[in-house]
Amino acid sequence: MRRLSKPIRAVLIIGILAATVAAFVWYFAKHPEVGHQLSHTSPGLLLALVGLYIAAVSCVGLILKATLVLCRVTVPVRESLLVTMYSSIINFFGPLQSGPAFRAVYLKRRHGVELKKFSLATLAYYFFYGAFSVALLFSSVLGWWLVPLALLGIGTLWVLFKGKLKFVKRFRMLNLAGLGYLGLATLLQLFVTVIIFYFELHSLNPHVHFSQAVVYAGAANLALFVSITPGAIGFRESFLLFSQHLHHISNTDIVAANVIDRSVYIVMLLILLVGILATHAERRLRSSN
Secondary structure (H helix, E strand, O other), X not given: OOOOOHHHHHHHHHHHHHHHHHHHXXXXXXXXXXXXXXXXXXXXXXXXXXXXXXXXXXXXXXXXXHHHHXXXXXXXXXXXXXXXXXXXXXXXXXXXXXXXXXXXXXXXXXXXXXXXXXXXXXXXXXXHHHHHHHHHHOHHHHOOOHHHHXXXXXXXXXXXXXXXXXXXXXXXHOOOHHHHHHHHHHHHHHHHHHHHHHHHHHHHOXXXXXXXXXXXXXXXXXXXXXXXXXXXXXXXXXXXXXXXXXXXXXXXXXXXXXXXXXXXXXXXXXXXXXXXXHHHHHHHHHHHO
16 A cells, blocks of 8 residues: 655644544534533542553553563663653654654664564564453453453464464564563553543543443554554544444543543643653753763
């Protein structure tokens, strides 16, 4: 498939954002109860959500560390934290998954990390992220007992056929000791995401159960794989509406929860930006001294 040119891609992104904003405005006009729900959002909840999103970014830092372990590269913790903050901001405003692309280019130029190795490690992360998200999405249908059973089956197949599959042989260039670490870091990231969505939904509708938030999080996470807009705006909402028969959360709660979520996330990005500027200012001060 031909890659879209930059002007066409920009027009497409602007069009989707405009359509999403128009849909939100129309929905707010037709459903004033959404604004009523948002007006009762407590400041304590917003502060808790900001803290949880900072924890989610910390999980991204753990994922970066696991990726570097797979690539057999060591990066100072301070530098790794700064790269994580940069990539989190870029990943929100850039199309698709721009954050990993930024990390790949930076690590290639700064530490000589091979793009092939980093790409394989990133594919392993996407595998975990996608597999866990699908498990979350269908947890209400399949049942939780099937999730560990499926993971056990995948592990068994890996052991039986790891020497025969050509694709698997490529992973031998990586340090596979970090693969389990990467899976745990990804699982922790998704767990924090589930908690965030549960807090948002439960604050709007106390009747929302944690199991519903789990399915809701699975649908929201999968939207990131096809998004070309900042923060999957428009795409996430579409995925959540299409999967409504699985999580059974109303349109009103979906719209209100996403308004809260976007607002809190932007505040968190501003905090990261302040952290980046403070880090650079400290480096300049050290250099001058």
